[in-house]
Amino acid sequence: MRPLGLAAFDNERSRKKQYQLVGDALLAGNIEQMNSQLAKFKQLLANFALEHGRQIRSEPSFRNEFARMCAVLGVDPLNYSTKNDGGSVWSTVFAKDINDFYFGLAVRIIEKCRETRGSNGGIIALDKLLSDLNKGAENPISQDDIVRAVESLKPFGPGLHIENLHNGSTVLVNVPKELNRDQTNVLSACEALGYVTTPILADNMGWDAGRGQYVLDEMVASGLLWIDKQVQPTQYWSPAAVM
Amino acid sequence: MQGTPAIYEFPPFFTKQINEQTWAAQKSNWEKICLNYCKGINQWTLNKNSPVFTNSRIQRTLPAPVILELFNHMVEDGTAAWKIPNEEVYVYIKSPHLLASELVSWTEATGHSGAVITLFELTNGDLSGLSSFESLDPGILSQVLEIVFKQGNATEMREDGEVVGLKLK
Known part of the structure; x- marks a missing residue:
C-alpha cells in the first residue's frame, strides 16, 4: 500500500537513497575493474617501452605507432610525474627514452628557429625543417615527431606553434605574435610561385592594390617576406622554404 | 659559381632587405659567399664589379651601394680591409x-x-x-x-x- 500524505515524500527519498547506494556500488566495482585493467595495460606498455626503447628511439614509424598506442590508453608519454619519490614507472621508463628523445628534439628545433629567425622572420616550412634536422642524421625523424616535440613545448606559451596553410602545406611559426588571416593568406599564396605581387593578390583574393601593399609592407617590415625590387612589379618572396 | 648556398638562387637576396634582423642575416650570408668565392679561385680582392655579385641564372645583381655596405661590414668584421676606399677591398681568406x-x-x-x-x-x-x-x-x-x-x-x-x-x- 502506498503511503499517502507527507510520508510519501520520505518514502520516495529513502528509495532513491537505496537506488543510489546500489548504483554507487556497481559503479565503484566497474571503475575498480577498469582501473586495474588500465593499470595492467600501462604496465604492459611500460614493459614494452623498456624492451623496445632502442627501436622506439631509432625508428620513426615504430615511434609513431607507439605514440598512437599511448594516446589510445590515455597515457601521455611526455607527461611524467616526479612528485612521488623516485618518480613513477613512467618517469623511469620514459626519462631515458621517449622524454629525452622529444625534449632533445625540441631543443634542436628551438636552436634551428633561433639560427634562422634573422633570415626567415620566424616562419619555417616543416618540410625544410625536417630535411635540415635529418641532414646527416643516423636515426631520421618524421614530421609527426616534430609536431609532438613542438606540442611538448606548449606549456611555455604560444611562441612556437605549427600552422596549416590553406593549400595543405605546414609551417612552424616562431614569432611572438600570431599571424593574422591576411598574413596566412599571403604565405599560402607564396607557395605557388615562391613569391607574390600586388596584382597576384588582386587577381586571386580580390584585394585592391592598397590593401595588398599594406599587408605586404607590414610583412616585409617584420621579416616574414623578402622584397625583390629588381623586377616590375615588385616581388615579395617567402623565405620559409629557403632558410 | 659552384658550391653556393641555396640563398644565392633566391632573387630577393640581391635586394637590400628593410628589416634590420633580416639585413644582418643577409650580410653575413653574403660575407660567407664572398669568402668562399675568393678561396675557391685563390683571389684576395673584390670590387663592385666582381662576378660574384651577379647571378646570371636568376638575372640578379647586387647593387653597388649595397656592395659597399657589405664591404664596410666585412671590414668591421675583420674579414676584409679597404684597398681603395669605397672601390676595392682585400679579402682575408686567411688573415x-x-x-x-x-x-x-x-x-x-x-x-x-x-x-x-x-x-x-x-x-x-x-x-x-x-x-x-x-x-x-x-x-x-x-x-x-x-x-x-x-x-x-x-x-x-x-x-x-x-x-x-x-x-x-
Whole structure:
C-alpha cells in the first residue's frame, strides 16, 4: 500500500537513497575493474617501452605507432610525474627514452628557429625543417615527431606553434605574435610561385592594390617576406622554404 | 659559381632587405659567399664589379651601394680591409697573422732557417708547402712581412729602398 500524505515524500527519498547506494556500488566495482585493467595495460606498455626503447628511439614509424598506442590508453608519454619519490614507472621508463628523445628534439628545433629567425622572420616550412634536422642524421625523424616535440613545448606559451596553410602545406611559426588571416593568406599564396605581387593578390583574393601593399609592407617590415625590387612589379618572396 | 648556398638562387637576396634582423642575416650570408668565392679561385680582392655579385641564372645583381655596405661590414668584421676606399677591398681568406705564422712554421719545418728568399720566390709558387703565398696580392704580402719583421722572425732585404726579400731566422 502506498503511503499517502507527507510520508510519501520520505518514502520516495529513502528509495532513491537505496537506488543510489546500489548504483554507487556497481559503479565503484566497474571503475575498480577498469582501473586495474588500465593499470595492467600501462604496465604492459611500460614493459614494452623498456624492451623496445632502442627501436622506439631509432625508428620513426615504430615511434609513431607507439605514440598512437599511448594516446589510445590515455597515457601521455611526455607527461611524467616526479612528485612521488623516485618518480613513477613512467618517469623511469620514459626519462631515458621517449622524454629525452622529444625534449632533445625540441631543443634542436628551438636552436634551428633561433639560427634562422634573422633570415626567415620566424616562419619555417616543416618540410625544410625536417630535411635540415635529418641532414646527416643516423636515426631520421618524421614530421609527426616534430609536431609532438613542438606540442611538448606548449606549456611555455604560444611562441612556437605549427600552422596549416590553406593549400595543405605546414609551417612552424616562431614569432611572438600570431599571424593574422591576411598574413596566412599571403604565405599560402607564396607557395605557388615562391613569391607574390600586388596584382597576384588582386587577381586571386580580390584585394585592391592598397590593401595588398599594406599587408605586404607590414610583412616585409617584420621579416616574414623578402622584397625583390629588381623586377616590375615588385616581388615579395617567402623565405620559409629557403632558410 | 659552384658550391653556393641555396640563398644565392633566391632573387630577393640581391635586394637590400628593410628589416634590420633580416639585413644582418643577409650580410653575413653574403660575407660567407664572398669568402668562399675568393678561396675557391685563390683571389684576395673584390670590387663592385666582381662576378660574384651577379647571378646570371636568376638575372640578379647586387647593387653597388649595397656592395659597399657589405664591404664596410666585412671590414668591421675583420674579414676584409679597404684597398681603395669605397672601390676595392682585400679579402682575408686567411688573415695576415695566420699567413705570418704559416711562414714561420714553414721555415722551421723545412730547415730554411737563415736562408734568404726573395719576394719573387715567395709568390711565384716555387716553394712547395707555401701555396698560400702563391700570387698573393702585394698589398697583403707587405702586411704579412710587416708582422714577420715586427715579431723578429726575419729581417728585411732592401734594394733601392724597396723590400725585395727576407732573411729568415
